[in-house]
Every structure is written in structure tokens, then in C-alpha cells.
Amino acid sequence: MSDVISLADIRRVFTMGDQQFEALKGVSYSVAAGEFVAIMGASGSGKSTCMNILGCLDRPTSGQYLLDGLDVGVMNSNQLADIRNRKLGFVLQGFNLLARTAAVENVELPLVYAGFNSRERRQKALMAIEQVGLAGKENNHPSQLSGGQQQRVAIARALVNSPAVILADEPTGNLDSTTTGEIMSLFTTLNRQGITIIMVTHEHDVAAYAGRQITFKDGKIISDSQTGQLV
Amino acid sequence: MDFLQTVKIALRALRTNKMRSFLTMLGIIIGIAAVIAMMAVGSGASYVISQQIASIGSNIILVIPGSTTSGGLRTGSGGVQTLTSDDARAIMTDCPSVAYASGTVRTSGQIVSGNMNWSSVIMGGTPEMFEIREWPVVNGRSISQEDENSASKVCLLGQTVAENLFGSADPVGSIIRIKKIPFTVIGVLERKGQSPQGQDQDDTLFVPLRTAQRNLVRSQRSGIVGAILVKAKSEEVIDKAESEIQSLLNQRHRITNSKEPDFTTRNLSEILAVAEKSAKAMSLLLGSVASISLIVGGIGIMNIMLVSVTERTREIGIRMAIGAKKNDILLQFMTEAVLLTMLGGLIGIALGTGGATIVSRLLGWPTMISIQSITVAFVFSAAVGIFFGFYPARKAAGLNPIDALRYE
Numbered sequence: 001m002s003d004v005i006s007l008a009d010i011r012r013v014f015t016m017g018d019q020q021f022e023a024l025k026g027v028s029y030s031v032a033a034g035e036f037v038a039i040m041g042a043s044g045s046g047k048s049t050c051m052n053i054l055g056c057l058d059r060p061t062s063g064q065y066l067l068d069g070l071d072v073g074v075m076n077s078n079q080l081a082d083i084r085n086r087k088l089g090f091v092l093q094g095f096n097l098l099a100r101t102a103a104v105e106n107v108e109l110p111l112v113y114a115g116f117n118s119r120e121r122r123q124k125a126l127m128a129i130e131q132v133g134l135a136g137k138e139n140n141h142p143s144q145l146s147g148g149q150q151q152r153v154a155i156a157r158a159l160v161n162s163p164a165v166i167l168a169d170e171p172t173g174n175l176d177s178t179t180t181g182e183i184m185s186l187f188t189t190l191n192r193q194g195i196t197i198i199m200v201t202h203e204h205d206v207a208a209y210a211g212r213q214i215t216f217k218d219g220k221i222i223s224d225s226q227t228g229q230l231v
Numbered sequence: 232m233d234f235l236q237t238v239k240i241a242l243r244a245l246r247t248n249k250m251r252s253f254l255t256m257l258g259i260i261i262g263i264a265a266v267i268a269m270m271a272v273g274s275g276a277s278y279v280i281s282q283q284i285a286s287i288g289s290n291i292i293l294v295i296p297g298s299t300t301s302g303g304l305r306t307g308s309g310g311v312q313t314l315t316s317d318d319a320r321a322i323m324t325d326c327p328s329v330a331y332a333s334g335t336v337r338t339s340g341q342i343v344s345g346n347m348n349w350s351s352v353i354m355g356g357t358p359e360m361f362e363i364r365e366w367p368v369v370n371g372r373s374i375s376q377e378d379e380n381s382a383s384k385v386c387l388l389g390q391t392v393a394e395n396l397f398g399s400a401d402p403v404g405s406i407i408r409i410k411k412i413p414f415t416v417i418g419v420l421e422r423k424g425q426s427p428q429g430q431d432q433d434d435t436l437f438v439p440l441r442t443a444q445r446n447l448v449r450s451q452r453s454g455i456v457g458a459i460l461v462k463a464k465s466e467e468v469i470d471k472a473e474s475e476i477q478s479l480l481n482q483r484h485r486i487t488n489s490k491e492p493d494f495t496t497r498n499l500s501e502i503l504a505v506a507e508k509s510a511k512a513m514s515l516l517l518g519s520v521a522s523i524s525l526i527v528g529g530i531g532i533m534n535i536m537l538v539s540v541t542e543r544t545r546e547i548g549i550r551m552a553i554g555a556k557k558n559d560i561l562l563q564f565m566t567e568a569v570l571l572t573m574l575g576g577l578i579g580i581a582l583g584t585g586g587a588t589i590v591s592r593l594l595g596w597p598t599m600i601s602i603q604s605i606t607v608a609f610v611f612s613a614a615v616g617i618f619f620g621f622y623p624a625r626k627a628a629g630l631n632p633i634d635a636l637r638y639e
Contacts, residue, residue: 057552057632078557081554084553085553092552097549112236157553
């Protein structure tokens with residue numbers, strides 16, 4: 001299968017005053033279409049920095065990042081916004097829905113910025129909501145949904161614009177274990193349907209759902225292992 | 232992203248904090264209402280002033296006798312009797328910019344009608360005087376050239392005189408005695424109201440000039456007039472008419488450079504200009520006070536928008552993460568600010584218009600609300616939104632998405 005993501009010698013240096021801190025010290029890996037990858041590591045290991053670069057929220061200091069064949073490193077902020085909109089779907093840790101806004105409208109949000117008209121938006125959003133098993137809850141506001149249901153809405157929002165990759169940043173960070181199981185099996189189901197997922201987590205049992213685990217330490221990859229998927 | 236969607240998002244954000252949105256708008260509402268009401272009252276005031284001045288008659292030049300020096304003592308203006316009926320006729324025939332001229336004499340005296348009596352101002356003038364002062368007769372007829380030529384003992388009554396001597400009865404045709412001389416009342420003049428100095432212009436009685444000169448005033452020689460009233464052909468030629476009159480009278484009175492002229496001309500349009508200028512200054516003052524309240528309201532909007540940007544940092548982060556460009560965020564917050572001020576502007580216009588109407592109803596003071604002042608107020612309120620909304624919106628658009636997403 002072709003590579004959706006390809007990182008080559010990615011470095012990221014933060015400058016604070018006259019001190020320099022190298023958060024990523026030459027990271028290279030690629031993710032093929034249809035993979036489910038967990039990125040692991042302690043805090044400060046560079047996994048969040050790597051995630052920001054993958055999500056086109058940050059640019060590497062050096063190295064090449066190809067997303068779906070496009071060189072993201074040379075793009076300006078408007079082009080990056082476009083890439084985030086069309087190629088990526090974000091699932092963030094908690095509170096990542098707009099309050100006082102119905103679930104379906106939250107899901108429609110990426111399509112608003114993509115320029116779809118309201119009928120297409122509604123149609124696609126309802127399909128995505130059905131895909132995550134929330135049919136019938138589309139008019140509920142986030143405050144009327146449980147934590148797990150809110151996270152499902154966020155996943156529907158990530159799916160709605162048919163992205164190349166879904167990026168999940170600690171998607172189960174503030175969920176109980178039962179709900180965590182539900183969300184993770186949703187991710188697994190979506191992955192089986194062919195959707196590429198990259199997930200940052202620090203919990204081993206959550207990472208075990210993924211078919212591949214990449215572990216960061218001190219800005220470098222220390223292990224990259226394929227395991228069988230848990231069901 | 233289409234504009235309609237931006238407006239919808241902004242409206243939702245404003246609805247989310249209804250009370251806060253309303254309080255923020257209040258500054259603009261008060262500012263715009265004040266601008267509208269002040270402008271309405273101010274232009275109403277200048278309308279009243281110009282109406283009062285116009286009631287004397289427009290394009291009028293007054294020629295009055297000058298002063299004279301006798302034994303080292305200078306008399307004031309009008310201290311000598313130098314102007315004659317012939318001067319008035321000459322001004323009318325020889326000055327091309329003059330439409331009408333009338334010599335006038337003025338005295339006062341007791342007027343008796345049956346068992347009623349009243350002391351009033353008695354004016355003598357030629358028929359042209361009523362053209363000059365734009366003062367029509369409402370009952371009976373005006374003084375004719377024949378009355379003037381034959382010095383007939385006829386008179387016209389001002390409304391106040393007519394009311395005091397005849398009450399509600401019709402005075403036309405009655406005989407009244409002015410300084411014990413019998414006169415026939417031939418007409419009653421239209422009500423004119425107060426002069427800018429507060430005098431009741433209707434408390435006057437008019438007789439033909441020649442009749443007055445012969446029977447009612449005493450002078451050193453015949454044909455003397457107290458003043459000459461002149462009407463220029465138009466407002467544009469007032470100054471020209473004034474200099475024509477001056478050179479004509481200099482010639483007729485044999486005034487040379489070394490001699491002080493024995494007459495003075497006064498131009499009523501100067502008084503009008505001064506009065507209009509002061510009315511304009513007043514509305515400018517009121518307007519600038521109101522504009523200050525608008526600026527204060529605008530600062531209130533900026534303050535609340537800044538709070539709102541901070542509060543919604545995470546929302547901004549989410550929007551950026553899923554594909555909002557900097558311009559989308561900028562436009563979203565700008566739209567919110569402009570909607571706030573435009574909504575406030577509309578409410579303010581309604582309140583200001585209502586307030587002005589109430590003022591004019593309760594105080595009987597005319598107010599004039601112009602389409603321009605409403606348009607200006609509306610455009611200004613939108614401009615306040617753009618101006619004071621820009622900084623907070625730019626702050627929102629300039630947020631780094633990573634920091635915005637981490638913000639709790």
C-alpha cells in the first residue's frame with residue numbers, strides 16, 4: 001500500500017531566549033494507508049510535538065514531511081488550514097465540541113470551512129453521525145450528551161470530510177474504562193473500513209488496540225513494533 | 232466560507248450571552264439615540280430662529296439717518312432727520328438691484344375706538360412696505376397708491392391692535408381715532424408673531440406715509456422719513472444693492488470723502504447669518520457631545536470583544552484545527568462586533584426618533600429628523616464596530632492553534 005504519511009529526518013528546535021531546545025532529533029517513519037498507529041511516550045518525549053507537525057499545526061525546523069504525497073513543509077498558513085480541512089480529521093482530548101451547538105452542527109463545521117452548501121453539509125453530517133452510532137442524537141447539544149457520546153460526535157466530525165488520516169490526541173484521556181473500550185472499538189471498526197488512524201496515548205492498554213506502536217523518548221523513536229490487533 | 236454562514240455564527244455567539252450583548256450595545260444605543268435626538272432638536276431650533284428672522288422679511292436693507300456733531304456732542308444714529316420720501320423714491324428707481332423701497336415714519340400714540348382705547352406703535356409707509364415685509368392683509372384691503380397720493384386717513388390694523396380694540400368683531404369699515412384724528416379701518420394684517428428681539432410685531436397700526444407725515448409726526452421740513460426700508464432683488468445682490476444705495480445717497484446728500492455720511496445702512500441678512508451660525512454651532516456642540524458617548528460605547532465593545540476572544544480561545548483553536556483560515560476567524564469576530572453596533576444603532580435610531588418626537592409633543596418645540604442624520608448615525612455605528620472590533624478580531628486571528636487548543 002502507498003504511504004499516506006512519510007517523515008524524513010524531522011527536527012524541531014524551540015528557541016527560548018538564547019536557549020535552544022531540540023524536541024525532535026531527527027525522526028523518520030512512514031505510515032501506509034489503512035494503518036492504525038499508536039504513538040506512545042512519556043511527557044516531554046516529543047510525541048506531542050510530532051503530533052502537532054503531523055496535524056499541520058506546526059512546521060518542522062528541518063526535514064521533509066509528505067502528507068498524501070504533498071510536501072507540507074513549504075506551505076503557508078492558509079494552505080496548511082486547507083490541508084487540515086481536507087486531509088486531516090482531528091479528535092482531541094475532551095471539550096473539543098462547540099458548546100450550545102447541536103451535535104449535527106458540530107459535525108458540519110469542517111464542511112462549512114470547505115465551502116459545501118447547507119444541504120450537502122446536513123446530508124454528509126447525518127451520515128457521519130450514523131457511522132459512529134449516534135443516529136437520533138443529532139440535535140442534542142454537547143451538554144446533553146455523555147462524555148463517550150461527545151467523543152463520538154468528535155469522531156464523526158473528523159470523518160465527515162473523508163480525510164486521508166484521522167489524528168487522535170489522547171482521545172480517551174478523560175473517559176472511564178468502559179467508555180474507553182467503546183471508543184476504541186469504534187476506532188477499530190473504522191480502521192477495518194480502511195481509514196488510517198494515528199493516535200497519541202500514554203496508556204499501554206489503549207495503545208494495544210492499534211496494529212503498530214511507535215514509542216518516543218527524548219525526541220527520538222526508540223521502538224516501532226507491529227503487533228496483532230486486539231479485538 | 233460564505234458570508235451568510237458567518238452572520239449566522241455571529242448571531243448565535245451574540246444570542247449565547249444575551250444580557251452581555253445587550254449591555255455592550257447599550258453604549259452604542261445611548262450614543263446613537265443622543266446623536267439623533269440632539270440633531271433633531273438642534274435643527275428644530277435653527278429652523279425656529281430662521282423662521283423668526285424671515286418673519287421680518289428677507290433681503291431687507293434698512294437705511295437710517297446717521298449721527299451729527301453739534302457743539303462737540305455727537306448724537307447717536309438717527310439723531311438727525313436727513314432722509315426724505317424723495318430719497319426712498321430715488322433708491323427705488325435708480326438702484327438696479329433694488330426691488331422695492333419705502334420711506335417709513337414711526338410714532339406711538341393712543342388709539343380710540345368707541346369706548347375702547349389702546350396705545351400702540353403707529354407706522355407710516357408707502358404701499359411697497361407690505362411687499363418688502365411680505366405681510367399680506369387677511370381681511371379688507373391694503374393701503375393703495377391712491378391712499379398714499381391723496382394722504383387719505385385710512386389705516387391697517389395688526390392682529391393685536393384689532394383684538395384689543397374690537398375683540399372678535401370685524402373692524403373693517405369702522406372709524407377709529409388716532410391722536411384724536413378720525414381714520415377709517417380698511418383692513419387687518421396677517422398674524423406675524425414675535426420679532427427676534429421678542430417684540431410683538433402685531434401690536435402695530437399702519438397708515439399711508441404721507442398721511443403720517445402730515446398729521447401724526449412733527450418734523451423740521453416736509454417729506455422727512457424716519458428710515459427707508461429697502462428690499463433687494465435677491466439674496467445674492469444684497470451687498471450690491473447696499474453699495475448702490477450708499478453711492479446714490481452720497482451723491483444726493485453731497486457727501487464727499489472728508490464728510491461723514493449722514494446715513495447708515497443695515498443689512499438684516501447679516502443678523503440672519505449670525506443667528507444661523509449660532510444655531511449651527513449649537514448643533515455641532517450637541518453632536519460632538521453625542522459623538523463622545525459613541526466613542527465611549529465603542530471602547531466598551533472593544534473591551535467585551537477582547538474578553539470574548541480570551542473566553543473562546545479554545546473554540547478558536549478547534550475552528551483552526553478543522554480548517555478555519557486566519558481570515559475566517561478575523562471575519563467572524565469583526566462580524567460579531569459590527570452586528571452588535573449596527574443592532575445598537577438601529578435601536579438607538581428608534582429611541583432617538585421617539586425621544587425627539589416626545590420632546591416636540593411635550594414642549595411644543597419643533598424637531599426635524601433628517602434622513603441624512605439617520606443614515607450618518609447608522610453608517611457611523613457600523614464604522615464604530617469595524618474600528619473597535621478590528622483589534623480584538625486580529626488578536627483572535629493571530630492566535631497560534633497549538634496554544635489555543637491547549638487553553639483551558
